[in-house]
Amino acid sequence: MSYESEELVHEIQSRRAKTGMSQRALADRTGLSQAHISQMETGRLEPGLSSFLRIARALDLEVVLVPKKFLPAVEGIIRQPAEDRFSPEQGEAALREIERGERLVIKLKHLYGSSADLDRIAESLRFFKRAPLRQNDLKIVVDAINKLKRYQASPQSKGTVAAISRELRDLRNHLVHNPSEAPRSAYAVDDEDDDA
Structure with missing residues (x-):
């Protein structure tokens, strides 16, 4: 064989x-x-x-062809224990939260101009839309978005935006570079970003 x-x-x-x-x-x-x-x-x-x-x-299995770049996400779904998976409703809610963050970044860029930190936040949010997030990961993302919204009008917000950018980048790097952890389910897969 x-x-x-x-x-x-x-x-x-x-x-x-x-x-x-x-x-x-x-x-x-x-x-x-x-x-x-x-x-x-x-x-x-x-x-x-x-x-x-x-x-x-x-044996109630189906053979499908998956683009290679999406294979980690698909494998994460398959191996993830059912109790740790997002339900379709939770996945939709997570996507709405991330899209809310993307709209906020666009608004901030319009109001204050583009910055490297806002660009990195936008890039991280695009990644999280198709990443294998767990509940704790999503909480970090939502907390960062809420913090960004809270500090958007503050003159001292530059440091806060930089900290949020680092926090989201660290989470993204953790998700990408720690495959030895328990697999996580992906709740969205799209063709927009080839970074993973």
């Missing part, structure tokens, strides 16, 4: 074992022989695409 298909077959075999389905039961559901499934699982037979798809679907 080729190295490329070995991992896929292992996933199928693990899924079959987790569901408690025997090779014979899987064979009945797919129309393949039990010997065919056994040979595939032991690496003596390279699975053909149509056989692989039939087996995957019989």
Whole structure:
């Protein structure tokens, strides 16, 4: 069996074992022989695409092609425990909060002119729209947006804006560079930013 298909077959075999389905039961559901499934699982037979798809679907799996740059987000969704995932409603609320922050940055740029810190805040917010955030991460983002709104009219706000920019950049770097932590679910994926 080729190295490329070995991992896929292992996933199928693990899924079959987790569901408690025997090779014979899987064979009945797919129309393949039990010997065919056994040979595939032991690496003596390279699975053909149509056989692989039939087996995957019989195990309630679906094979899809994902752009490579979105793979970490998709994997995060798959591996994230259900209790840590955003519900669709929570995801929509999170996106609204981040979009509120983006509108605030646009307003501040219009009022006071562009700055490197505002540009970095805008870049971080674009990243967070498709990042695998957890509840605690979202709280940091929302607190930063609220702080930015509170201090927007203050003459001393330059230092605050710089601190918010650093805080959001640190969170972004943490999300990007710490894959060893428990996976996080992504609640939005779009094509706007290629930074991840």
